Amino acid sequence: MDYWWDILNLVLIFSIFAISLNLLVGYSGQVSVAHAAFGAIGGYIAAYLSTKTGLDFWPALAAGAFGAGLAGVLMSLPALRLSPEYLVLLTIAVSSIVLAIVGAVGELGGAYGMIATRAADLTPLPGGELLFPRQWVVPLLAFTALTYLICRRMGESAWGRVLRAIRDDEIAARALGCNVVAFKVVVFGVTSAFAGLAGVLLFYYNQIASPSVYGLDVSLKIFAMTIFGGLGNFLGSILGAAVLQLMQPMLEKIIQIDPGQAFLIQLVIYGLGLVVLVRVRPQGLLPEGFSLRGAIRSFKSNAATESASHAIAVAAMPLQDARCGAPAALPQQSPVILEVRGLSKRFGGIAACRGLDLDLQRGKIAALVGPNGAGKTTVFNLLTGALRADAGTIRLQGKEVRGLPPDVIARNGMVRSFQNVRLFGRMTAVENVMLGIRQLSGDWWCWPNGTRGGENLADLFLLPGVATRVERETREQAMEWLRLVGLAGVADTRAGTLSFGQQKLVSFARLLGTDADVLLLDEPASGIDSKWVDNILGLVAFMRDRGKTICIVEHSIHVVERLADTVFFMELGRITARGTIGELTSNPRLTEVYFGTV
Amino acid sequence: MAPSESASRLPDPVEAEPLLSVAGIDAGYGRKRVLHNVELAVGPGEAIALLGHNGAGKTTLLQAVFGLQPIWKGRLSFAGRPLGAHHSARAAVALGMAMIPAERFVFPDLTVLENLRLGVRGLSAAEGAQRIHAAYEDLPILRERAGQLAGTMSGGEQRMVSLSMALMRKPALLLLDEPSLGLSPAIAEQMMARVRRLVTQGVSVVLVEQNVPAALGVASRIYVLRSGRIILAEDAQAFTARGRENWWELF
Numbered sequence: 001m002d003y004w005w006d007i008l009n010l011v012l013i014f015s016i017f018a019i020s021l022n023l024l025v026g027y028s029g030q031v032s033v034a035h036a037a038f039g040a041i042g043g044y045i046a047a048y049l050s051t052k053t054g055l056d057f058w059p060a061l062a063a064g065a066f067g068a069g070l071a072g073v074l075m076s077l078p079a080l081r082l083s084p085e086y087l088v089l090l091t092i093a094v095s096s097i098v099l100a101i102v103g104a105v106g107e108l109g110g111a112y113g114m115i116a117t118r119a120a121d122l123t124p125l126p127g128g129e130l131l132f133p134r135q136w137v138v139p140l141l142a143f144t145a146l147t148y149l150i151c152r153r154m155g156e157s158a159w160g161r162v163l164r165a166i167r168d169d170e171i172a173a174r175a176l177g178c179n180v181v182a183f184k185v186v187v188f189g190v191t192s193a194f195a196g197l198a199g200v201l202l203f204y205y206n207q208i209a210s211p212s213v214y215g216l217d218v219s220l221k222i223f224a225m226t227i228f229g230g231l232g233n234f235l236g237s238i239l240g241a242a243v244l245q246l247m248q249p250m251l252e253k254i255i256q257i258d259p260g261q262a263f264l265i266q267l268v269i270y271g272l273g274l275v276v277l278v279r280v281r282p283q284g285l286l287p288e289g290f291s292l293r294g295a296i297r298s299f300k301s302n303a304a305t306e307s308a309s310h311a312i313a314v315a316a317m318p319l320q321d322a323r324c325g326a327p328a329a330l331p332q333q334s335p336v337i338l339e340v341r342g343l344s345k346r347f348g349g350i351a352a353c354r355g356l357d358l359d360l361q362r363g364k365i366a367a368l369v370g371p372n373g374a375g376k377t378t379v380f381n382l383l384t385g386a387l388r389a390d391a392g393t394i395r396l397q398g399k400e401v402r403g404l405p406p407d408v409i410a411r412n413g414m415v416r417s418f419q420n421v422r423l424f425g426r427m428t429a430v431e432n433v434m435l436g437i438r439q440l441s442g443d444w445w446c447w448p449n450g451t452r453g454g455e456n457l458a459d460l461f462l463l464p465g466v467a468t469r470v471e472r473e474t475r476e477q478a479m480e481w482l483r484l485v486g487l488a489g490v491a492d493t494r495a496g497t498l499s500f501g502q503q504k505l506v507s508f509a510r511l512l513g514t515d516a517d518v519l520l521l522d523e524p525a526s527g528i529d530s531k532w533v534d535n536i537l538g539l540v541a542f543m544r545d546r547g548k549t550i551c552i553v554e555h556s557i558h559v560v561e562r563l564a565d566t567v568f569f570m571e572l573g574r575i576t577a578r579g580t581i582g583e584l585t586s587n588p589r590l591t592e593v594y595f596g597t598v
Numbered sequence: 599m600a601p602s603e604s605a606s607r608l609p610d611p612v613e614a615e616p617l618l619s620v621a622g623i624d625a626g627y628g629r630k631r632v633l634h635n636v637e638l639a640v641g642p643g644e645a646i647a648l649l650g651h652n653g654a655g656k657t658t659l660l661q662a663v664f665g666l667q668p669i670w671k672g673r674l675s676f677a678g679r680p681l682g683a684h685h686s687a688r689a690a691v692a693l694g695m696a697m698i699p700a701e702r703f704v705f706p707d708l709t710v711l712e713n714l715r716l717g718v719r720g721l722s723a724a725e726g727a728q729r730i731h732a733a734y735e736d737l738p739i740l741r742e743r744a745g746q747l748a749g750t751m752s753g754g755e756q757r758m759v760s761l762s763m764a765l766m767r768k769p770a771l772l773l774l775d776e777p778s779l780g781l782s783p784a785i786a787e788q789m790m791a792r793v794r795r796l797v798t799q800g801v802s803v804v805l806v807e808q809n810v811p812a813a814l815g816v817a818s819r820i821y822v823l824r825s826g827r828i829i830l831a832e833d834a835q836a837f838t839a840r841g842r843e844n845w846w847e848l849f
Contacts, residue, residue, distance in 0.1 A: 372652060372808055419653075500630035526653040527630055530825050555651035556824065557849045585846040595845060596809030598787070 003249070005133035011245045012140040013201050016147045018225040018237035020194030023151045025223075026231030026288070027160055028187045029167030031084045033219045034075070034091035035195045037098040040214035042068040042196025043203035044102050047114040057120045061200045068196020069189045076188035080181060095216050103211040113210025120204035136205060143201060144238070147194055152234050153461070154190070158434070158454030158471055161427070163187060164232075165435050168424035175384060175418075176436055176514060177410035182448040186457070224270075228277060230284025239285055244270065288426070334361040337549040338383075338414065338518050343392035343402075345382055345573075352378045353573045356392070358551075360518060365540065365550045367560045369584070370570035371594050376553040377419075379570070380520050384416045385409045396518065411440060411450060414518040417511055419526060421503045425496030429487060429506045432495050433478035436513030439470050481509040485539060501532040508539050519543060521552045525559045537562055557581065615678065617642045617802050618663065618771055623672030625662040631670070632658040633826045640771065645793075645803035647817035647834070649810060651849045655826040656806045657700065660773045663804070664697045665690045677770065696769035700776040700806070703760035706749025710740055713748050713759055717766030733762045754785035761792060771802045778809060790816055810845065814838055822848045 021035045042064030049055040049063055075094055079087055102108050109115070120130045122139060130136050154160055165173040166180050174180050203209040221244060229240025247269060251262040277284070340358040344351070352375045360366050368376045381387040383394060385406040394402040401409050415436075423432050439452040446456050453470025454460050460467050482488045485505040490498060495506060504524075511519055524540055525533050540563055544550055554560050560567060561581045569577040569584050571593050577584055584590050616639035626632040632655045640646055648656045661667040663674065665687040674681045676693055687697075704713050714733060718726035734741040737758060743751065748759055757777060764772060774793065778786035790812050797803055797816065807813035813820065814834045822830040830837075830848055837845075 498629070500628075503629075523653060525825075527632065528825065529631060529634065530827065533825065555653055555849075557651065557846050558824065586843060588843070591842045591846070595842060596811055597783075598809075598811040598815055 002133050003253075005137060007246060007249050009133055009136045009140050009205060011242045012137075012144045013198050013205065014222065014225060014241040014245055015144045015238045016198040016201070017195060017222045018229065018241045019144075019147050019151050019234050020191040020198075021222055021226045022229070022231065022234055022237045023155055023163075024187055024191040025226055026233070027155045027167065028163040028184065029084070030079065030184065030188065031087045032091045032191075033088060033216070033223050034095040034098070035191075035222045036199075036214040036216070036218035037091075037095040038068045038072060038192040038195035039199025039202060039218075040098050040102055040209070040211070041071050041192075042199035043209040043214065044108055044114070044199075045196075046200040047116065047203050047209040048108065051114055051117045054118075057118075057122065057204065061197065064200035064203075065193045065197040068199065069193030072192020072195075073185055073189040075192070076185045079188065080184055091219075092216065095219055099211045099215060102209075102214075109210070111211060113208050113213070116204065116207040116209075119207070130204070140201065143197070147197070148234055148238070151194070154457075155232075155234065157460055157467065158474070159183075159457060159460055161431055161435060162449075162455060164427055164431075165424045168426055169422050171386070172418065172422035172424065173435070174406045175386070175410060175416055175422075176510070177407050177415070177438065178435070179407050179449045181405075224274065227284060228274070230286040230288065230290070232288030233284065233286040233290055236284050236286030236290075243285075334363050336360065337362050337397055338551075339393075339395040340383070341393045341395075343379070343382055343394065344390050345378060345387060346390055351573050353382060353389070356570075356574050358568060358575065360549045360551050361566075362517070362549050363544055363547050364565045365544050365552065365563050366566045366568060367564035367581075368551065368553045368568050368570050369557070369560055369581075369594075371596075374570040375573040376570055377522060378573075380416055380522055380553060383409075383520060384414065410514070410516065413516045414520065415511055415514045415516040416520040417507055417522055417524065419523040421500070421507045423495040423498075423503050423507055423510075425494065427495060428492050429495050429498065429502075430475065430478050430482060430491040432506055433481050433509045433513050434474050436510035437474045437477050437481075437515075439474075478509075478513060481513050482506070484512070485509045486535070501528050504528060504532070504536065505539070508536070512543065516548075518549045518551075521550065521554075523554055524552055525554065525556060533559070557585070616640060617644075617677060618804070619673075619675050620659075620663065621673040621675075623662060623674060624670040625658060625667050626670065627658075627667070631826070633662065635672070636823075636826070636828055638821055638828065638831065640802050640804060642770070643797065643800045643802055644819070645797045645805060645817045647805045647807055647813035647820045648823060649807070649813065649820055649848075650823035654823040656823055657775055658826075659823070660697060660775055660804065660806060663690075664695060664773055666697075691767065691769075694767075694770040695773065696764035696767065696771070697773040698760050698764050698775060698777060700779050704748040704756050704763070706747065708748060709745050710748055710751070710759055711744040713763055714740065714766065717763035721767070729766050733766065737762060753780050754782075754789070757781065757785075757789055758792075761789075765796075765801075769801065771804070772796065773804045775806045776808060777805070778807065778812060786812065810842075824848070 017035055017039065021032065024030050024032055045067040046060040046064040050060045079090055082090060103111050122128060122130065127135065127139060130139065155163070162173065162178050162183055165178060166183060170180055199214065202213060206213060225240035225244050226237050228244060229238070230236030248262055248266045251257050251265055252259055257265060336359045338360040340356060343353055343356040345353040356379060368379060370376060378387065382389045385404055389402055392402065393400060396412055396414055399412065401412055401414070424435065438455060440450050441452045445458045446452060449455060452459055452466060453474065454467040479488060479491060482491050485508060487502060487505055487509070490502065495503060498506065521540065525536050528536060537559065540550065552563065564581060566578060567581045567584050568575045569590055577587065577590060618640040620636055620638045622635045622637055624631060624633055624635060636659060638646070648659060650656055658667060662669050665685045669683045676695065679693065681689070705716070714730050715726065718729055721729065739755065740759065740762060748756060751759065777789050777793065781789060786809070793803060793805065793816050803816065805813055805816055814837065817834050820832065820834055820837050821828050
């Protein structure tokens with residue numbers, strides 16, 4: 001009987017590995033094949049402390065998890081800007097380094113590893129020393145449950161929503177004010193700490209920490225468990241751990257194959273299984289967003305939801321919706337909100353922007369117009385911090401923002417839309433809008449993202465009431481904005497499956513949700529069927545009437561004519577004329593610049 | 599330059615059966631419909647220009663005609679043969695079309711000669727050699743630089759290589775996407791002069807061009823696109839006669 005208890009215990013320990021890896025890979029999109037190596041860091045710290053200094057189980061466990069978490073934070077620093085394929089290489093390298101170090105240092109037992117001198121002792125909790133597999137079941141169940149609850153709390157909250165946004169489109173997440181760096185560092189730290197915890201448990205359970213226990217093949221096995229179970233679904237990770245961990249014993253005991261052969265057959269089945277799964281069910285056994293309750297509900301009312309979720313709202317937009325606030329009363333001479341002076345940027349030998357001056361006024365729409373290659377989109381990239389300007393000043397409500405990272409500039413009240421929309425495709429329309437809405441706060445514990453509610457880990461775990469309330473309010477506000485653009489009917493539809501026109505409207509709802517003062521709109525009407533253009537232009541005018549400060553880059557002179565109060569004519573990286581569109585188009589020189597000469 | 603294979607036919611765009619006819623096509627990428635009910639025709643030996651602001655759908659239209667984008671709706675026929683919704687660029691080339699994209703129009707890591715050889719793929723070795731020789735006669739710089747990597751040439755030279763490549767199979771229709779993009783005015787004018795000469799030799803041309811006067815120097819008719827629809831189709835002379843100050847409202 002101990003045999004099966006032993007298998008169950010290993011399933012539980014590997015569930016901890018797989019669940020935490022899922023938070024890293026499935027939610028934040030950071031691929032890691034070094035998870036077992038972080039387990040090694042935890043396991044060896046605990047092994048060293050308990051054998052050399054006689055430390056008890058609990059402090060050794062804490063030290064191991066903390067040490068692995070710290071190592072995870074360190075690894076996140078070089079990982080910040082890496083694409084997935086390089087991240088795989090980096091994590092393979094980290095895994096090799098960790099294994100090489102523990103295998104080479106004599107103090108740590110070299111290739112043979114360190115043998116435990118003491119069993120795990122749960123004192124002061126009941127249970128005492130854990131000597132037999134049977135005794136381990138309840139504590140391991142508790143550890144797995146704890147891991148599941150914490151990871152789920154993080155993943156399925158406003159905090160996890162930011163993670164998924166980073167996974168879907170890091171640039172867009174940053175442009176909405178999400179501190180991508182902080183989120184990545186924290187998620188690497190937390191998930192590595194859980195790997196460390198599992199590593200410590202593995203050490204105490206096996207009573208040995210050796211390089212082979214935490215080898216690269218083990219990391220790959222954990223990775224396979226996570227993929228197999230389903231990315232973005234923690235229950236799936238437990239299922240994946242169970243299936244892969246049980247395969248060999250099942251073959252040995254139930255089908256009566258001798259252990260050596262069972263191992264080989266397991267590899268074959270395992271390989272075939274992965275191939276079939278990738279073909280048939282690429283999202284894994286339990287896909288993202290799957291829950292038992294949801295499955296039962298959707299089974300019951302399949303037909304009803306089907307038609308509702310595909311309903312497309314093209315109703316005229318209720319632009320005067322009172323709940324979204326009345327237009328701000330404007331003074332005669334609107335103040336300058338954004339003042340740009342001498343903005344310059346060179347790419348190698350090419351000056352994309354040279355000494356550009358720009359003033360944007362509250363409640364006005366300005367447009368940047370000019371021939372192709374004049375540098376209009378570059379200006380947006382410089383203003384929002386996506387590109388670093390070489391010289392000049394960008395004063396937003398009197399505050400210098402040049403040189404600040406994009407997310408900080410966004411939180412200071414200047415956000416942009418993208419020509420190609422950049423919605424978070426695997427998230428629903430309402431989640432997209434919710435990502436724009438955040439409760440900014442100056443409280444010190446809200447560092448670094450400056451938000452209250454579930455997006456703040458302190459609130460998420462210490463003030464769950466605040467997190468719940470903020471989440472509810474955020475959803476209500478997001479629904480208001482969706483209603484405003486006429487898309488409340490597709491709130492729960494994945495953004496990637498909406499039509500381009502609908503995606504554009506959702507992106508505007510998301511932008512409005514940020515409550516930023518300055519809105520930079522990159523080609524607001526491009527790529528839109530003409531029947532949607534009126535809606536979009538009405539929406540931009542609505543933003544202006546709410547007292548927003550707006551600048552558009554638009555190639556269609558027609559659209560500019562209908563929207564812009566002031567037009568800046570841009571050529572070769574500088575503004576050469578400003579006025580109404582009528583003034584500029586009646587200027588023969590500008591006409592020549594725009595259309596070219598023979 | 600050797601005359602086009604279609605040049606034996608009388609180039610009379612008004613009377614003759616159109617070489618290319620585009621009847622009410624819709625096309626786009628993914629979920630984004632870019633072209634709406636586009637109608638246009640190009641006669642044998644005729645040059646037309648597609649004008650319009652960025653994002654109006656000019657490049658997408660070229661790609662749809664050349665078989666690089668599936669056509670969602672409508673009909674396309676070339677040289678009297680209907681082309682399916684999923685016709686391929688391979689079929690387009692076989693039927694006598696050639697296209698030069700706005701960017702990446704040569705293979706920068708291949709030599710000039712290797713680029714030209716790609717242009718004669720499918721022809722017999724003797725035929726290929728003969729055509730490359732003809733291209734050398736036409737543009738001696740190609741022979742001088744035959745061994746040079748195309749990517750190390752100047753922008754204007756690369757454009758010339760791309761044009762020679764496109765002409766290797768003697769196309770009846772040439773689709774040109776912004777051939778003067780990134781060129782200095784003098785080089786751009788040389789490029790346009792070559793295109794004009796091709797037209798007089800009987801090659802039909804669909805030209806996408808930002809420089810409107812330059813386009814009017816080549817094309818006899820223009821189409822203006824806005825948001826994926828054709829909002830104006832008229833003679834180049836009539837368009838010129840509108841006066842530049844009146845072009846704004848079309849963009």
